[in-house]
Each structure stands twice: as C-alpha cells, then as structure tokens.
Amino acid sequence: MAITRRQFTLGALASSALTATGLAASPGAALAATYTAYVMTYFTESPNQSGANYGLHVAVSRDGLTWTPLNQNNPLVTPTAGDLGLRDPYIFRKQDGTFVVVATDLYGTNFGRNSQYLHVYDSTDLTSFTGYRRIRMHTYTNVHTWAPTVFWDAGRGQYAIVYSANTSTDLFLVNYTSDFRTASGPQTYFSPGFPILDADIRVSGGVTYMFYKNLSNGNLYGARSSTGAPNSFTTYTSGLRQGNAIEGAHLVPRNDGGAWWLWGDSFSPVNNDMYLWSTGNVGGNSWSVMNQRDYTPPLNSKHGSITGITDAEYNAAVNRWGTPNWVRLKSSNFPDYFVRHSNNAVRIDPYPFEPYQDQMWRMVPGLADSAGVSFESVNRPGQYIRHSGYVARIDPNDNSSTFRADATFYRTAGLADSSWSSFRSYNVPDRYLRHAGYVLRIDPLSSSSSATDRQDATFRVTS
Incomplete structure (x- = not known):
C-alpha cells in the first residue's frame, strides 16, 4: 500500500480574528497578504530507490510553482526514535506564528509496519527544527497512523490532527491537541462507506474543505463541512486524476488570494511525478489541469506539504541551509x-x-x-x-x-x-x-x- 503527501494551513502571525475573505479565526489569516513565498516539506524516493531518504527535506519557492531544495536536497533533520524515518511530513503554522511539523513514523516502503505514533518537530523561523518527539495517537495494534494533516478548530480552540488509519476499514481518525505533545483519544473523522486515504484539510470562508483519495476508484475528491466536526463532511467534487495512479491530495491557497492549487502524487516509486490543478473557486467543481511546463517540484520529492511564508522567513531559510550547487x-x-x-x-x-x-x-x-x-x-x-x-x-x-x-x-x-x-x-x-x-x-x-x-x-x- 502506498502513502501520501501532506499539506499545510494558512498560518498565524498576528492576533486578529477574521480576514475580509472570511478565513477561519486564526492570527495568521489576518496577515496572509504578507506571505510572499512558500515552503514545502517532503521526503525523497527515486525509481530504484537510490534517491530514497526518509528524513525531513525542505524546499522554498517564490511563486509556489518552481521549487529550490535547501541543504543540497539533503535532509535537515532525521528522526532518532520509532522507525528512524519519516514519510508525509506536514508543516503547519501555529497560532503563535511558529511552525510545527508532524509526519508518519515509517522508514522505507514496508507498509506492513504499523506505528501508534507521529513524529513531531518545532521551528520558529525555518532555520532550525528542534524539540523532536513522538506523539501517541492511539493504542490499537496492527493499525497504521499515516499521512497527518493539521487544522485549527476555532470552535474547540484546539488543533485537529487528522490521519489515515485502518481500524474497521481505511478511514480517517482525528485527535485534538493544544501543544502537539499530548492529544485526546482518537475519534472517527470521516468514513464515507468506501476505503479512503490521504486527507488534506483547509479552512476558508467559514467552510472546512477536505480533499482525499477514494481507494475504490483511485481518484481524488473534495468534501466540505460548515463546522469541521467529525462525520460532518459531504463530498462535492467529481473525481480527479492525472497519470496512471494518484494520491496525496494537497490543497494550497495562493498567497495573492487569486486562486487555489491542488497537488497530487503518483504513488509508485517508479513514477514519482507530482501533478497540479488550479481553480479560482475552491468551493466549486471546476479544476484545470496545469501544464507541467509551469511547475517543477524538488528533485525526487514525494508526499509534500506547502504553506505560505514571509520574505524574512524565505531569506532566513535560504541563508541558513543554502541552495543547490547544481542545476x-x-x-x-x-x-x-x-x-x-x-x-x-x-x-x-x-x-x-x-x-x-x-x-x-x-x-x-x-x-x-x-x-x-x-x-x-x-x-x-x-x-x-x-x-x-x-x-x-x-x-x-x-x-x-x-x-x-x-x-x-x-x-x-x-x-x-x-x-x-x-x-x-x-x-x-x-x-x-x-x-x-x-x-x-x-x-x-x-x-x-x-x-x-x-x-x-x-x-x-x-x-
């Protein structure tokens, strides 16, 4: 079974509630216009796995389309506990403006190995990733904890961590946390009657949007909820697919507010392309396939997540980690x-x-x-x-x-x-x-x- 890539929410730097566009109450939403660049986290694989590396990789981009790996496309940090590797790293800007990264606890492609934990790192300004720890999500045996996504649940006043699990079927569980150190017990978050994988969640205009993979037909779909509460989502889009097989739906609002992007991964290591759609209305059902000429993901990147960053954060990351000495x-x-x-x-x-x-x-x-x-x-x-x-x-x-x-x-x-x-x-x-x-x-x-x-x-x- 394949795993997925991840994604981010729109971040938090100030202390106001709603923006003119109605983004969910989040300090970062009020300063979304100050985000002039993007950061991506990912791991790497290549067709015969010579390029496989299960540490935390980071790339930056001015336009969200053409990406520059940091640290020569080497990992910035690598887990030292659990399976000693990560997949599906998801970066999220917390209410205080700093970042947290949560990731699947798995090294390589032995998907039969199941962990009850997620890896967690903190970062103030992308120049370091510290505070490494694992957070326990459940106590099930032989149940995986894959592909986390995070959003701020304003009604609860907590962060929601949603992830793929396989309890009664392939579904999404959710745990709530205030500090990414301890979490509530798991609840079923979305189980539509067919097996699913790879949730990615974004809140906009008072609506919680979730994109996911339907394992029954291999397509990506969007669902939405007026509350973001468990079991409150209704699917509203047609199925999307590029390439032979796709997963890892990854929803990104453009910094200029003009449109949204939806990324997807080929899940096969022998074809690890990333694919991209765009739309001017995330609540609609019209997605345009983007020409691969217009975007270039990082070399060997898999299952990434993207969020907007400031010019200062972009420069700090580049100055700290450096850009490739190759093209x-x-x-x-x-x-x-x-x-x-x-x-x-x-x-x-x-x-x-x-x-x-x-x-x-x-x-x-x-x-x-x-x-x-x-x-x-x-x-x-x-x-x-x-x-x-x-x-x-x-x-x-x-x-x-x-x-x-x-x-x-x-x-x-x-x-x-x-x-x-x-x-x-x-x-x-x-x-x-x-x-x-x-x-x-x-x-x-x-x-x-x-x-x-x-x-x-x-x-x-x-x-």
Missing part, C-alpha cells in the same frame, strides 16, 4: 523531460529515471570564456557537455583549446520563451544547443527559426 535543464516543449547523460551521449528523457544524478549539472564559468557557461556532470566530475561533429556528448576535460571551446556556451534569453534560457555555442556562434530525436546537438537557429526549432532549443534552468 537541472528542463525541456520547454517536453516539460516532463530533463537533459541527462547516458553512455556519454547527452539527451532528454522523461523524469524520473535512474541514475537520477545523470540530470544534475554544475553550471560553471565557461572553460573558454568566463562570460559563458559550461556544464560539468555531477556524477562524472571532470566531464563536461561539449559538441563534437555538432552532436552533444560528455567527455573528460583534456584542457585543450578545442575542448574548452566546444564545451562553452553563452546563456541567452530562451528562443521560444524569454523567461527560459537558450545556449549558443561559443565557437560556432550561429548554432544553439537543441534536442532533435531526443538527442542534444547544436544547430543554426535564430528568432526567425520555426516555432518547433526554437522550442527544441529552450530550457528552464532549475534545481
């Missing part, structure tokens, strides 16, 4: 494809693939001209992308003038999209790196070239 190159017209090396050839292939490091490049000052760039392989250090007979490949740097020239490119505005990038050859200056038949080469291109040719030569530099 990836995403194709403009095949947006699920990334540039990678394979048997010394350089090509684009659909993500994910193994070895996943084949798509990671150090973009360094040009070997022939520091005003340009060269691309050094991360997992084959000392080898660079160069052209030979106009075809791209990676070769060891022999420090010859010919090699340095072949391996140097000028980064320009993207020929198909000026917000992306194209790369013009240093020593054959009318030619650009482009893919043709999925293989990279350099060809003569200009702004008057065909739309297809220009798209083939346009890439997003991301991480």
